[in-house]
Amino acid sequence: MSRIRLVLLDIEGTTLPIAFVRDTLFPYAARTLPALLETQGDDPRVRVALGDIEREFPGRAPLDVIRDWMARDIKAAPLKTLQGLAWKQGFDDGELRARLYDDVPPALEAWHTAGLRLAVYSSGSANAQRQLYGHTQVGDLTRLFEAFYDLDIGGKKVAESYTEIAERAGVLPGEILFLSDVGAELDAARAAGMRICQLVRAQDDTRPYPGVPQAVDLAAVAKEFGLPVA
Numbered sequence: 539m540s541r542i543r544l545v546l547l548d549i550e551g552t553t554l555p556i557a558f559v560r561d562t563l564f565p566y567a568a569r570t571l572p573a574l575l576e577t578q579g580d581d582p583r584v585r586v587a588l589g590d591i592e593r594e595f596p597g598r599a600p601l602d603v604i605r606d607w608m609a610r611d612i613k614a615a616p617l618k619t620l621q622g623l624a625w626k627q628g629f630d631d632g633e634l635r636a637r638l639y640d641d642v643p644p645a646l647e648a649w650h651t652a653g654l655r656l657a658v659y660s661s662g663s664a665n666a667q668r669q670l671y672g673h674t675q676v677g678d679l680t681r682l683f684e685a686f687y688d689l690d691i692g693g694k695k696v697a698e699s700y701t702e703i704a705e706r707a708g709v710l711p712g713e714i715l716f717l718s719d720v721g722a723e724l725d726a727a728r729a730a731g732m733r734i735c736q737l738v739r740a741q742d743d744t745r746p747y748p749g750v751p752q753a754v755d756l757a758a759v760a761k762e763f764g765l766p767v768a
């Protein structure tokens with residue numbers, strides 16, 4: 539079996555509690571997005587996102603669609619773009635700070651120090667991913683990651699997205715270990731030839747997905763796959 543050269547990490551449910559996204563990030567975006575749409579309506583990213591929503595739901599108020607998507611945790615690219623813009627303000631002014639699982643910063647540091655390559659693949663926009671890892675309980679961790687992949691590369695339940703990530707990284711899929719809490723994402727990564735491990739976090743009440751390796755935290759991932767330990 540090939541040596542693991544790159545670890546690709548999901549965020550929500552893998553490195554960050556789902557409760558932080560649901561109870562802190564989403565309410566912040568819900569509260570601040572109406573004003574953001576008014577004041578930053580000329581921003582091309584806002585215009586593109588609103589245009590996409592209006593095309594998909596003609597006749598509906600975009601803000602209603604956005605609220606509905608947030609309530610149902612729909613991983614739609616226009617929503618993720620707008621949320622990312624909203625959270626930037628909160629991370630910049632200190633109202634938001636990402637509370638990663640405690641096992642995450644030491645494991646990422648140990649892996650990076652040992653020469654393992656690290657990248658993120660999340661439904662959250664790449665902009666939001668950078669904001670989040672730039673403002674954690676232990677400071678700015680963005681330097682640990684070589685790339686931030688989002689839905690622009692394709693859906694997380696689609697094998698081709700993982701093939702594309704491997705190509706962009708210039709490594710064989712079998713040299714990449716993908717970590718996620720979601721079974722369908724792990725299936726897609728495995729179909730592309732990646733190695734996989736499900737994070738089964740007690741706090742997130744994650745259901746073990748049959749037929750895939752599992753770990754309760756990144757220290758357990760390290761043990762299971764012979765990676766450096768913190």
Ligand SMILES: CSCCC(=O)C(=O)COP(=O)(O)O
Nearest residue numbers: 548549550660661662666667
């Ligand atoms: C910067 S990611 C914030 C959380 C989020 O909006 C999200 O959709 C996370 O999804 P994931 O693919 O990381 O499970």
Ligand SMILES: [Mg+2]
Nearest residue numbers: 548550551719
């Ligand atoms: Mg997840």
